[in-house]
Amino acid sequence: MSSTEVERAQKPRRRDAQERRDRLIVAAQREFATRGVDASLERIARDADVAIGTLYRHFPTRLDLLLAALEPRLREFTEGSENALAIDDPWQGFVSYLENLFRVQAGDRGFNDFLSRRFPGSADTERIHDRMCREIDDVLTRAQEAGAVRPDITLADIVNLIWSNGRMIDATSATAPDAGRRQLHLMLDAYRAERAHPIPEPPMTEQQLYDAMVRLSTAP
Structure with a gap:
């Protein structure tokens, strides 16, 4: 068989493999959005009309499939974040960042779970989470330096807000x-510098926050 004939024979196989991969991503997007990151991989494979072994050939781990499924959400979130960080007014940038975050969070239970947890075995998810944390720090620090946000608010307080909003999504979606x-804007009023009163409990340290997010990913 000539090289041209081999290439012609391979093209349908590659096309079939791409179609199966695309079906898996669509099924995963639907299942993760509805049931969260712990959704059944067997059900995703069944909905995509492929064998579970085919799923693992395309996506060796759950996190590989999750990241492929969340790619449109992550892109949407990143675009909104960049727009918020470009706003000149520090307070409005802070508000816009959180509104964008919670809007995308509310639309997808899988993304909600992803925001709330850490997956230390995955370099890709750690990189995404680290970038998100830097963005939150940037938008928060800028608003604090402008005197718009109370100075004792930390990254951990924002993550606590993400957790509480995630629970509200489960209850009210x-x-x-x-x-x-509504809850976000109530909290934003509490974050304003002119509303500040002493808080009897210090914020979590970065290590405590990280450990708590890891624990959420490993809890039964």
């Missing part, structure tokens, strides 16, 4: 899907 936005 079917009946009051915008309830989390």
